[in-house]
Amino acid sequence: MAPVLELADVTVRRGTHTLLDDVSWTVREGERWVVLGPNGAGKTTMLQIAATQMHPSEGTATVLGEILGAVDVFELRPRIGYTSAAVAERIPRGERVLDVVLTASYGVTGRWREEYEEFDESQALLILRLMGVEHLVDRTFGTLSEGERKRVLIARALMTDPELLLLDEPAAGLDLGGREDLVSNLGKLARDPEAPVLVLVSHHVEEVPPGFTHVLMVREGKITAQGPIAETLTAQNLAITFHMPLILEERDGRYAARRAPR
Numbered sequence: 001m002a003p004v005l006e007l008a009d010v011t012v013r014r015g016t017h018t019l020l021d022d023v024s025w026t027v028r029e030g031e032r033w034v035v036l037g038p039n040g041a042g043k044t045t046m047l048q049i050a051a052t053q054m055h056p057s058e059g060t061a062t063v064l065g066e067i068l069g070a071v072d073v074f075e076l077r078p079r080i081g082y083t084s085a086a087v088a089e090r091i092p093r094g095e096r097v098l099d100v101v102l103t104a105s106y107g108v109t110g111r112w113r114e115e116y117e118e119f120d121e122s123q124a125l126l127i128l129r130l131m132g133v134e135h136l137v138d139r140t141f142g143t144l145s146e147g148e149r150k151r152v153l154i155a156r157a158l159m160t161d162p163e164l165l166l167l168d169e170p171a172a173g174l175d176l177g178g179r180e181d182l183v184s185n186l187g188k189l190a191r192d193p194e195a196p197v198l199v200l201v202s203h204h205v206e207e208v209p210p211g212f213t214h215v216l217m218v219r220e221g222k223i224t225a226q227g228p229i230a231e232t233l234t235a236q237n238l239a240i241t242f243h244m245p246l247i248l249e250e251r252d253g254r255y256a257a258r259r260a261p262r
């Protein structure tokens with residue numbers, strides 16, 4: 001399968017701080033990746049590179065076959081869906097949910113005078129239904145719960161029919177029910193052969209949706225493990241990544257981790 005995202009020996013520096021240190025990672029068509037690591041590990045930095053929002057200080061990043069630095073990122077960005085806390089902050093609180101999703105077609109946040117086709121509206125409704133939030137279509141973004149907002153943002157990221165969907169901590173701040181609804185929606189997406197390549201950043205193995213195929217673990221800007229979930233998502237790799245002895249359990253494609261007794 002062709003690479004959709006390829007980081008080759010990527011280092012990112014800001015002042016004296018090394019955010020990513022010689023990272024090499026390839027994501028191929030059809031794959032669904034979860035990126036796990038503790039706070040400050042460099043996960044968001046990796047996703048920002050994949051989203052063409054940041055360039056490496058050293059090394060090469062190739063996104064959808066184009067090398068960053070040698071391509072107009074504004075042509076590339078419509079092919080990438082991206083949700084993060086920073087994207088959420090840019091959405092006007094008074095924006096209608098349908099418009100939050102529709103405006104992604106123009107790469108803007110906040111509807112103004114753009115004209116949308118009936119096809120766009122039915123597409124937006126279809127995606128909102130896929131994410132289980134179709135009933136919220138006439139509500140304003142500011143009145144939604146955190147979990148509802150997260151699902152609307154994923155719908156927005158899917159609106160341009162992207163080839164690569166990047167989700168930075170979509171379950172952060174959700175209660176148990178909200179997390180389970182989201183994991184279930186993402187599990188459905190993961191199993192849909194028409195869905196884009198998925199990369200999901202998380203701190204918690206409990207948030208790994210069933211159907212995800214690969215895991216990348218990162219600590220202090222360095223990759224600690226990467227590969228197919230079945231063989232890579234192990235207690236040993238998690239212990240190295242989170243710097244703590246851990247017990248990992250798997251049941252019906254879902255995972256749970258806790259500290260190992262001393």
Ligand SMILES: Nc1ncnc2c1ncn2[C@@H]1O[C@H](COP(=O)(O)OP(=O)(O)OP(=O)(O)O)[C@@H](O)[C@H]1O
Pocket residue numbers: 014015017018019037038039040041042043044045046203
């Ligand atoms: N502009 C910057 N200048 C200096 N350090 C930075 C800058 N941006 C990020 N960092 C640092 O780089 C490290 C990696 O940040 P990043 O946001 O990628 O981590 P993360 O794994 O996503 O963390 P979290 O799970 O807490 O969101 C952190 O220690 C952060 O403080």
